[in-house]
Every structure is written in structure tokens, then in C-alpha cells.
Amino acid sequence: MSAPAPPLGALLARLCPMHLIVGPTGHVLSAGPTLVKIAAPQPLPGARFLEMFEVLRPHGADSMAALAALEGTRLRLRLRAGPRHALKGGLCRLPPDGALGPTGGVVLDLSFGIAVVEAVRDFGLTAADFAATDLATEMLYLLEAKSVAMEESRRLNHRLEGARLAAQEQALSDPLTGLRNRRAFDQALARFCQGGAPFAHLHLDLDFFKQVNDTHGHAAGDLVLHVAARRMLSILRIDDVLARVGGDEFAMLLPGIEDAAALGLVAQRLIAALEEPVSDGARQYRISASIGGTLSRFHAPGDGPGIVEAADCALYAAKRAGRGRHALHAPPEARPGAREWPDQGVATRSR
Amino acid sequence: MNGLINRAIALFMRDSYGEALWKEIVTALDAGEAAFEPLMPCDPAVTCALIAASAARLARAPEDLLEDLGTYLVSHPRAEAVRRLLRFGGVDFADFLHSLEDLPGRARLAMADLALPEIRLHAQGPGRYRVEVGLRAADDLRVGPVLIGVLRAMADDYGALVLLDHRGCDGRREMIEVRLLDAAHADGRAFDLGAGQVAR
Numbered sequence: 318m319s320a321p322a323p324p325l326g327a328l329l330a331r332l333c334p335m336h337l338i339v340g341p342t343g344h345v346l347s348a349g350p351t352l353v354k355i356a357a358p359q360p361l362p363g364a365r366f367l368e369m370f371e372v373l374r375p376h377g378a379d380s381m382a383a384l385a386a387l388e389g390t391r392l393r394l395r396l397r398a399g400p401r402h403a404l405k406g407g408l409c410r411l412p413p414d415g416a417l418g419p420t421g422g423v424v425l426d427l428s429f430g431i432a433v434v435e436a437v438r439d440f441g442l443t444a445a446d447f448a449a450t451d452l453a454t455e456m457l458y459l460l461e462a463k464s465v466a467m468e469e470s471r472r473l474n475h476r477l478e479g480a481r482l483a484a485q486e487q488a489l490s491d492p493l494t495g496l497r498n499r500r501a502f503d504q505a506l507a508r509f510c511q512g513g514a515p516f517a518h519l520h521l522d523l524d525f526f527k528q529v530n531d532t533h534g535h536a537a538g539d540l541v542l543h544v545a546a547r548r549m550l551s552i553l554r555i556d557d558v559l560a561r562v563g564g565d566e567f568a569m570l571l572p573g574i575e576d577a578a579a580l581g582l583v584a585q586r587l588i589a590a591l592e593e594p595v596s597d598g599a600r601q602y603r604i605s606a607s608i609g610g611t612l613s614r615f616h617a618p619g620d621g622p623g624i625v626e627a628a629d630c631a632l633y634a635a636k637r638a639g640r641g642r643h644a645l646h647a648p649p650e651a652r653p654g655a656r657e658w659p660d661q662g663v664a665t666r667s668r
Numbered sequence: 669m670n671g672l673i674n675r676a677i678a679l680f681m682r683d684s685y686g687e688a689l690w691k692e693i694v695t696a697l698d699a700g701e702a703a704f705e706p707l708m709p710c711d712p713a714v715t716c717a718l719i720a721a722s723a724a725r726l727a728r729a730p731e732d733l734l735e736d737l738g739t740y741l742v743s744h745p746r747a748e749a750v751r752r753l754l755r756f757g758g759v760d761f762a763d764f765l766h767s768l769e770d771l772p773g774r775a776r777l778a779m780a781d782l783a784l785p786e787i788r789l790h791a792q793g794p795g796r797y798r799v800e801v802g803l804r805a806a807d808d809l810r811v812g813p814v815l816i817g818v819l820r821a822m823a824d825d826y827g828a829l830v831l832l833d834h835r836g837c838d839g840r841r842e843m844i845e846v847r848l849l850d851a852a853h854a855d856g857r858a859f860d861l862g863a864g865q866v867a868r
Contacts, residue, residue: 438862444759454861458756461864462778465749469672469706476705 325417325424333426334448335406339366341421343381351446352427355436359398370394373403385410385423394427400439402432429453434460491561493539494546502560502568509558509570510619517574517612519584520628521549523565523591524605524640533602541595541602548590552583568628575614577645584608584643592641607635608643615647670782672706674699677718679747680740685726693721709781712807719809731813731834738817742825753778754822755859761828761851765789765797765819785811788841797846803837812842819846827856 326347329336334351348361356369372378374393388409395401406427411418418424429436433453436442447453489501497505509516523545530538542565549559549567558570574580587606594601609632616623631646638644681690703714723730741750757767757774767774772784785802792798799819801812816832823830829850835843 434862441860441862443859443861454756457861457864458753458774459777461749461756462753462774464864465753466707466779473705473707 329424329426332448334446335404335427337361337366337425337427338411338418339381339384339423339425340419341381343367343384345369346418346422351442354442354446355399355440356396369397370404371397381421384408385421388423392425400435402429402436402439404428404432405430433457494542494561496546496550496567497558497560499560499562499568502558502562502570505558505560505570506621506625509572509613510621510624513618514572515575515612515614517571517580517583517610518624518628519569519571519580519587519608519610520625520632521567521569521587521606521608522632522636523567524607526565526604529602529604533600537597537600537602540597541604544595545591545604548593549587552586552590568625575612577612577647580610580612580645581643584610588641588643605641607632607640609633609635609646610643611646670706670779671702671704671708671710672779672782673715674710674718675704675706676741676747677715677722677737678704680737680744681722683744683746684736684740689725693718693725697721707779712804712809716807716809731810734810734813735817735820738814738819739821740817741814742818742821749864751821751825752859752864754818755825756861761823761826761830762848764822764826765799765846765848768799786841787815795848797848798835799844799846800841801844802841803839810842812837812844816844819844824854825857825859827852827854829853 326338329338329347330349334349336349337345337352338347340346343365345361345364345366353361359369361369367379367384372384372392372394375387375390378384378387390407392406392408394404394406404427406425408423408425411420411422411424413420428451433456437453437457444454489497491498526538526541529541546561553559553569553571556572560568562568571580571583574583587608591604591606594603609628609630611624611627611631613624616627627646631644635642635644678690681693697717699714699718702708703710719730719734723733726733741747742754743751754764757770758764766789768787768789771787775782775784785804787802788800790798790800799815801815812834816834819830819832828848831847831849833845835845837843
């Protein structure tokens with residue numbers, strides 16, 4: 318040999334910052350700077366390798382001889398002290414001629430593997446702590462870039478979900494009054510029928526609305542509809558369903574009402590509220606309403622169409638009897654209930 | 669083109685010139701919200717129109733505005749994620765310059781449809797570099813001025829002292845001259861590899 322080779326440890330320290338040279342006695346002769354950093358405050362050089370590191374796989378590497386036999390095997394190990402992140406690596410035996418180091422010793426090179434994110438954080442590592450060939454910084458870059466993209470994706474999903482809900486809400490509501498539309502009413506009716514609990518249904522038709530619309534224009538008509546919707550809402554309870562099912566037609570579902578007199582009272586209140594003049598500041602508009610109603614207990618369980626038809630019939634009867642009236646439709650066998658709704662369950666003046 | 673670019677322009681304009689002025693520009697252009705959706709594709713014509721309208725409204729050359737945009741992307745706290753991702757490129761400013769050629773590839777890894785033009789770095793002697801940025805064939809969007817702003821802010825970030833000069837275009841690419849006068853002029857900002865938000 319013409320010139321003395323650089324000591325192997327110094328050479329490896331520059332190329333492999335996570336290398337170890339372990340002598341035949343099991344003591345660490347040389348350690349890369351990154352390993353020294355993560356083992357701190359315990360000094361690595363001079364320490365016994367197996368006292369510092371636990372070999373997780375393969376099992377049973379509990380002596381220098383057993384360790385040396387693992388040449389060519391993928392190792393999984395960890396520090397016994399400090400944050401115990403898994404390390405991966407491999408080892409090779411120093412050549413028997415002693416040219417590179419004491420015979421019977423081994424060289425190990427380690428890396429963090431998948432634990433690199435936590436390791437960087439826990440040990441405060443920088444790019445300089447990794448070998449030039451180590452993909453740790455690329456992996457960190459990718460993880461961070463993907464996290465940013467993922468966060469954007471999460472936000473986008475959130476916004477899309479909001480837009481979807483808004484669209485759905487729109488599709489179920491009447492844009493002019495903000496009330497539910499016929500589709501939403503049908504869905505609600507189906508739900509009420511399925512639920513089986515008693516409820517009442519009112520079908521309301523505005524009286525004289527057409528005159529307001531024809532005489533004073535659509536703006537006046539729209540205002541009247543808007544005010545009418547708010548007044549009806551103020552009379553109904555929070556769980557009641559109110560839908561605009563036609564130009565000047567409204568449908569209601571009132572859960573828990575199984576008494577004809579109670580329903581009649583609601584109808585009276587609705588008509589009274591709607592008969593209050595509506596003002597646009599310059600002019601006053603007067604309308605009224607006719608209402609037909611029925612109770613779910615008058616019908617076969619789940620008979621939604623029957624309930625709607627009954628309320629329609631009652632509304633027709635109320636209209637025929639004059640404006641501003643309400644009527645109850647009851648099947649013949651329930652007619653005793655017609656006492657509260659005189660004249661064979663037909664129209665009665667609201668006030 | 670990706671809505672992310674438009675969002676960057678929007679954030680830059682709002683943070684620099686206020687919400688009202690930006691609203692005025694967007695309303696005049698009738699640009700819908702979808703144009704600013706980071707994960708959605710978007711027509712480059714919208715980006716061109718945004719830049720032209722912003723420059724006109726501020727009575728500034730588009731190049732100057734784009735350079736400020738580049739600086740904003742690195743130095744504004746709101747864009748911290750961009751600064752961090754760029755800092756992964758190198759341990760010092762010279763190392764970072766050499767990573768510029770990887771930038772379009774890195775951007776693609778993060779977001780597959782974020783098409784940045786090709787970037788070439790030519791070393792021209794000690795501390796002298798020429799950065800070439802490909803011109804987009806389909807439109808006249810210029811990435812060069814943005815890159816100058818990014819380079820200026822990144823030099824500050826690394827604590828390096830540099831001179832930057834846009835040397836014009838040759839039909840296929842823009843040319844930027846970089847003179848690295850002092851790699852350790854100031855302390856620069858700290859970069860902690862593990863400080864980023866990592867979704868688990």
C-alpha cells in the first residue's frame with residue numbers, strides 16, 4: 318500500500334452520517350454524526366452497541382457473534398433510550414485481513430425509514446443530517462406537499478357539500494316565499510304517513526289574491542304572498558310543515574293534532590291573520606283564505622292520497638259556502654265529530 | 669392552468685391592495701368563484717385577464733405586479749406553505765438555484781395538473797447563473813417575472829445577497845441573470861424540516 322488509507326470511520330462519517338463501526342468486543346469504535354446526535358446525551362463511541370441498540374428483527378441478536386451472523390440481512394432496531402423510533406439498516410463484517418478495521422468487527426449503516434417524519438421533529442434534524450443519497454428530504458417534501466393538497470381537497474369537499482345542500486334546499490323550497498314546495502310537501506306527507514303518529518292536514522287557498530295580482534300587478538301579488546307566508550308561519554308551530562303548493566295555494570301538516578275543534582281553531586287563526594290588510598307603504602291590499610282540513614285518524618293508516626283528497630273536498634266545500642271559511646272533511650262514520658264543524662262538517666265563518 | 673394560480677393572485681391582491689379594490693376588479697371581469705378553486709382546472713384566459721385588469725387598475729406594468737406576486741408567495745405569512753415547500757429544494761441559496769430545474773417536477777408531484785414551464789439553470793462562472801424559463805406556447809402568461817420575485821424573496825430567506833436581472837425573451841424562453849454576491853450576507857430565516865403540517 319503506497320499511502321495510508323483514510324481511517325474508515327472518518328470516510329464513512331462523510332458519506333454515511335448514520336453508520337456505526339462496532340469492534341469485536343461489541344464496543345462502538347466510530348459513529349456517524351447523525352447517530353451521535355440522536356443518541357445524545359449518551360456518547361456512542363465507546364459504548365457497547367447492544368446496550369445502546371435493541372435489535373428487533375431478526376430476534377436473538379444478543380451477542381457480537383450473533384450480530385456478525387446477520388450480514389446481508391435487513392435489520393430493524395431501535396435505540397434503548399430516548400424517543401424509540403424504529404431504525405432500519407444492514408451490516409457487513411470487516412474483512413479478516415484487518416485492513417479496514419479490527420477483525421471480528423462489523424460496519425452498520427442505518428436510516429429512519431418510515432419514522433423519518435417523527436425523527437426529524439423529535440431530534441431537530443436538518444437536511445445536513447442526512448446522506449446526499451438519502452430521500453428523507455424528498456419524502457418530507459412530498460408528505461408536506463400532499464398534506465397541503467389534501468387540506469385543499471378537504472376544503473373543496475366542504476364547499477361542494479355546502480353547495481350541494483344549498484342546491485337541495487333550493488330544490489325543495491319555493492324561491493318566492495322561502496317555504497317548502499310541493500315536492501318537499503309530498504316528501505313530508507310520506508314521512509308523516511310512515512311515522513304513524515296522528516296529524517292534521519290543511520289545504521289553504523287565498524281568496525281575492527287574483528284580484529290583487531290583476532289590479533295592482535305582480536309586485537303587489539308577490540308582496541302579498543310573502544307577507545301571507547310569514548303570517549302563516551307565525552301562527553304555526555315549529556314542527557308544523559307549511560308548503561306553497563300552487564300559485565296561491567298552501568298545504569300544511571300539523572303533527573299531534575287529532576281533535577277537530579283544535580284544528581278548527583288553527584284554521585280560524587290563519588284566516589284572521591290573512592285578513593289583516595297588507596301594506597306596501599302606499600297602498601293596502603286585502604285578501605282572505607278558504608281552508609279545507611282533515612285528520613289522519615279519519616283515514617286508513619298511511620293513506621296519504623286519501624288525506625290530500627279529503628282536504629281538497631273540504632276546501633271545495635268551504636269555497637262554495639263563501640269566502641273566508643274553513644271546512645272539515647270527515648268520513649261518514651266519524652261524523653259525530655261534525656258537531657264541532659256544524660252543517661255536516663262543512664263551512665263555518667271564521668269570525 | 670389550475671385555479672390555484674388565480675387563487676394566489678386573488679390572495680396577493682387582497683392582502684396588498686384591499687378587499688374592495690379586488691372585488692371591483694373581479695366584478696368587472698365577471699369571474700365566477702369557480703375560477704379560484706385550487707383543485708379545479710381553469711381557462712388560462714381568465715388568469716391573463718385577471719393580471720391585465722389588476723395591472724391596469726393599479727396603473728402598473730404587469731411584469732412589476734407579477735414580480736410582487738412572486739415575492740408575496742414566499743414572504744407573506746399566508747403563503748408559508750409555499751415558502752416551506754421551496755425551502756425543501758436546497759440547504760443554501762446556490763443549492764436552491766440548482767433545485768429550480770426540479771421545480772416543475774416537484775410541483776407536479778404535489779398537484780398533478782399544475783403545469784409549470786420548464787426551467788434550466790446554467791452556471792456561468794463563480795456566483796453567476798442564467799435561469800431560463802420556457803414560454804407557454806398557448807398564451808402570453810409570463811412566469812419569469814414571478815420567478816424573479818420568488819428568487820429575490822428566497823435570497824432574503826436564505827440570507828443571501830443577489831442581483832437579479834430579467835434579460836428578456838428569445839421567442840422560446842425568458843432569461844434571468846442571477847449574480848450571487850454573498851451567500852451568507854445575513855442570517856436569513858430559520859427552516860425547520862419537521863415544522864410543517866403533516867396530515868396523518
